[in-house]
Amino acid sequence: MQAKKRYLLLSAGAALLLLVYLAGVRFGQLPSTRRQNRRWAADEGSPSAPERWPEWSNALQSFSVGDRPENEEFSQRGSPRHKRDINTSVYKGKKCRMDSCFDFSLCHRNGFKVYVYPQQKGEKMSESYQNILAAIENSKFYTSDPRQACLFVLSLDTLDRDQLSPQYVHNLKSKVQSLYLWNNGRNHLIFNLYSGTWPDYTEDLGFDIGQAMLAKASISTENFRSNFDVSIPLFSKEHPRTGGEKGYMLFNNIPPLRKYLLVFKGKRYLTGIGSDTRNALYHVHNADDIVLLTTCKHGKDWQKHKDARCDKDNDEYERYLALEK
Numbered sequence: 412m413q414a415k416k417r418y419l420l421l422s423a424g425a426a427l428l429l430l431v432y433l434a435g436v437r438f439g440q441l442p443s444t445r446r447q448n449r450r451w452a453a454d455e456g457s458p459s460a461p462e463r464w465p466e467w468s469n470a471l472q473s474f475s476v477g478d479r480p481e482n483e484e485f486s487q488r489g490s491p492r493h494k495r496d497i498n499t500s501v502y503k504g505k506k507c508r509m510d511s512c513f514d515f516s517l518c519h520r521n522g523f524k525v526y527v528y529p530q531q532k533g534e535k536m537s538e539s540y541q542n543i544l545a546a547i548e549n550s551k552f553y554t555s556d557p558r559q560a561c562l563f564v565l566s567l568d569t570l571d572r573d574q575l576s577p578q579y580v581h582n583l584k585s586k587v588q589s590l591y592l593w594n595n596g597r598n599h600l601i602f603n604l605y606s607g608t609w610p611d612y613t614e615d616l617g618f619d620i621g622q623a624m625l626a627k628a629s630i631s632t633e634n635f636r637s638n639f640d641v642s643i644p645l646f647s648k649e650h651p652r653t654g655g656e657k658g659y660m661l662f663n664n665i666p667p668l669r670k671y672l673l674v675f676k677g678k679r680y681l682t683g684i685g686s687d688t689r690n691a692l693y694h695v696h697n698a699d700d701i702v703l704l705t706t707c708k709h710g711k712d713w714q715k716h717k718d719a720r721c722d723k724d725n726d727e728y729e730r731y732l733a734l735e736k
Contacts, residue, residue, distance in 0.1 A: 512622035518561035525552045526560035540568040563599045572606040584618035596623030603627040610683030672700045679705035681716035704728045
């Protein structure tokens with residue numbers, strides 16, 4: 412039970428933290444960011460210079476898939492031109508940034524307030540998306556008056572955009588376009604966990620997000636719009652809304668002190684897009700403060716593609732799973 416409580420990451424908590432981040436960093440401090448960066452550069456090395464977060468980006472540089480040859484099976488399924496056409500149609504607002512695709516006047520007038528569209532009659536909604544909307548509506552940022560809002564969140568469930576999924580919402584393009592406040596997505600925030608279908612998993616959400624910000628799991632570096640979109644963790648449909656013990660953050664240290672630096676548990680794709688990344692996770696796993704557990708048991712014919720590490724990975728995954736129970 413102890414291990415289970417340690418790994419709980421709450422979807423509702425993630426939504427609230429995202430709102431706090433948007434309110435405190437993007438909308439409150441954005442105008443002074445460039446000046447602050449210049450001041451830090453000038454003061455670096457002096458006692459008065461603020462402490463900065465450590466640079467983690469280079470630590471995993473050798474495991475980046477950017478310089479690796481693309482998976483042969485995936486390459487055969489779609490040409491580079493085909494994939495470019497898909498990305499172009501999905502991300503027409505690819506050059507969007509906060510200063511070009513967000514109307515700050517709405518925030519300056521009434522403060523940072525978030526409006527959630529009323530749920531449309533007959534529209535299905537997953538429990539995960541209900542939890543996200545409930546977390547927003549129960550927060551101090553929520554407003555039921557769209558005239559007071561600075562940010563808008565859809566009541567249409569956009570979390571699972573895999574056409575083979577029972578949670579997939581059909582005709583989303585026309586439904587979004589008919590929203591009376593849509594305005595090409597300006598000042599809107601879209602949540603998404605899954606997009607596309609196996610094995611390609613293209614990032615086609617089924618509608619053009621326009622100038623809306625995207626809070627998405629597993630977003631590619633090619634489509635991520637820096638200083639605009641938000642990368643969020645992928646959580647399962649079974650994650651509870653609340654629960655778990657207190658964490659290990661006992662002091663207001665930066666970076667914070669905690670038992671685990673990185674935790675991941677999930678399926679390891681042996682073929683298709685994403686396989687190179689997950690197949691490299693064992694390099695980082697140390698079973699101490701970095702715990703990355705993967706199982707090869709994915710799909711009906713996973714044994715045909717199993718590699719030399721599958722048996723060991725499966726065994727370790729199942730042992731930790733038994734501890735959680």
